[in-house]
Amino acid sequence: MHIDFEGMAPQNIYHILTQTLIPRPVAWVLSENPDGDYNLAPFSFFTPITSNPPLLMFSVGKKPTDGAFKDTRVNIEQRKRFVVHIAHRELxxxxxxxxxxxxxxxxxxxxxxxxxxDFEGFELPRLKDCRVAMACELYDIKEIGPTPQTLVFGKILNVYVADEAAKHDDKGRLVFDAAAIDPIGRLGGSEYVTFGEVLKIPRPI
Incomplete structure (x- = not known):
């Protein structure tokens, strides 16, 4: 099947993309509300960008009810700090x-x-049961397209990894056990994928 996006409605393109760009990691983002409690929301258009500086990016749409900016974007733009979590299957x-x-x-x-x-060394808390959390400060916000879609770029200040998922290899390097983290990935519709077999294939030298 060949699918041509020319002239296709954006919601139909979205439906196709979310079922073919799979699996996608999910940024579970905690930000601070105006009254001091916290907003928490998942975003699956999410990826690391660079390691120098250490940046991640996630994409935020608008509220389907009234077209307003979502709280995550508003909170981060105003208060500049947020925490990105990686959820596991039980969550x-x-x-x-x-x-x-x-x-x-x-x-x-x-x-x-x-x-x-408490998130050690950071002013915002983290989710207690998440095995990975990243303390971030706002690096930049870009708006893309006619909607517009908001791209939030965060600079990662420090990372929490649960002790059971972190170890040192025989050369003393810090490595993380992906099976112990047990991340979930986003598919299309209401579907997620859970952690499965690890394929270890050395890269060519």
């Missing part, structure tokens, strides 16, 4: 719950049993 239902559209300033955490804990 998939809670992560999906936090995708619910809510009035500005209301916290998604109120609808879950998720707990926060």
């Amino acid at each position: 998939a239902p809670a992560m999906t719950e936090t995708s619910r559209t809510m009035p500005h300033g209301e916290s998604e955490l109120a609808n879950t049993d998720l707990e926060l804990t």
